[in-house]
Amino acid sequence: MTALTKYARLEATALWRPTPDEQRREVIVSIGDATIVIIDLKSQPLTHWSLAAVERANPGERPAIFHPDGDPGETLELSEGEAEMIEAIETLRKAIEKSRPRPGRLRWMGMIASVLVVAWIALFWLPGAMQDHTLGVVPKVKREAIGAALLKRIERVGGAVCGDPGSRAALALLGTRLQSGPLAVLPDMTKDSLHLPGGLILLNRNVIEDYEEPDIAAGYIVTEQTRRDASDPLRDILRVAGLRENFRLLTTGDLAPQALDAYAEHLLTSPVPEPDTAAQIQRFERASLRSTPYAYARDITGETTIDLIEGDPMNGKLTEPLISDANWLRLQAICGG
Structure with a gap:
């Protein structure tokens, strides 16, 4: 521009x-x-x-x-x-x-024709066709707005996002180091980590406060990046919300508040899918991050995370500190703990 x-x-x-x-x-x-x-x-x-x-x-x-x-x-x-x-x-x-595009008569006619075509495909071919079309036209700003709306609902259960400006600045530095996009920490989230549309990654305070080094919190971030790579979070919402909400998003640009409530509950109560281990290790390697500390944090015996331990891409290599000790201390106090 x-x-x-x-x-x-x-x-x-x-x-x-x-x-x-x-x-x-x-x-x-x-x-x-x-x-x-x-x-x-x-x-x-x-x-x-x-x-x-x-x-x-x-x-x-x-x-x-x-x-x-x-x-x-x-x-x-x-x-x-x-x-x-x-x-x-x-x-x-x-x-x-x-x-930004301005709606006009020709635009509305094109949109109606497009909706009819997609609806026909969705009904007679694959339900995923409408999802693919919707995901292709929803802009980044709208994805961020949906992510922000979901965050407000998650805060009702997990507490308000933590952090004074100093702690948030330290968190932003960690996000920059991992190229993760925006990060937020909640005090009482029911999951260790989640990711939302718009690129936002949420962490529970325990993945920061309960450990002496930032590698474990970074491991949760990298793992959420791996999950995000494998499945568009907006597609996950549409899969849970159903065809009606898919159609609503395509035609109005919004999701019903009830659909957002239901998906927030789904995120907080459903089991988190395990990412593909090979893709996860590639993410650790790309970030020059050890996977072993994260693996033992997930399972102290290492039995269920043995692939991450044996496949640690930084095994035997010197790695640069993720953030300075001073910033790590500020980050550990992000929820006042």
Whole structure:
């Protein structure tokens, strides 16, 4: 996007507040790859927002206040002196909005024809045909929105997502090291780890707090990546929700709240499928991560995880620390434990 290139080196100071209950803090804001990147004054990453999901709380007013779509409690305040950054964010938001398809008569006719064709295939050929079509047209932003909606339902059982800004920054560094996408830690989740549409991986606090090294938490992350590689989480939702919700998502872009409730319950109560061991080991190798610590964390005897132990791709090799000791200590306190 030309507009992104124009603002690639633009930085500004701002006031950021992660929740309404916390004080605002001075931060540095820059434009990333279709994101707003927020770091502290020590250049430690705090969070990043997708430009496609940024809203302005006070259009036309100064100081300008922005927040993520659906979360007005987290705010970023830019003073009148940062007019260039305000203009950049507004310009990029408008450019993204303009690039989104606009429904029109021809579009609706095409969509109706497409739905009829897919419905005929789904009824007379394979139910999976409609799933394949739906998965191909659902954009990343919508997947992230579905993942966020599921997270809110999981929080009802597993507790609110943990973490002060320092701990979340350490978690983000671990995610960057493993190229995992966004991570979140819950205090009382019924599973050790889960993954949601949009790339979000959830961890239970015990996989971080109960061990002395980050390799085990990293092992759970890598394992969820392996599961995610094998099966699109949005396909899993549609498989559980059924043809009706598949049709609803295809035609309206949304899933019924009852379907999301049912799938969240399914995630928290159903057995987690074991990933393919060969693919799992390949993931460990790609991350330059030992699989043995994770294997023994899963089974202290090693009997059921012997393949991960014997196939450890880093066996006998020196590996770089995943994150610094200081960041690991911050991460272990992410839920206040």
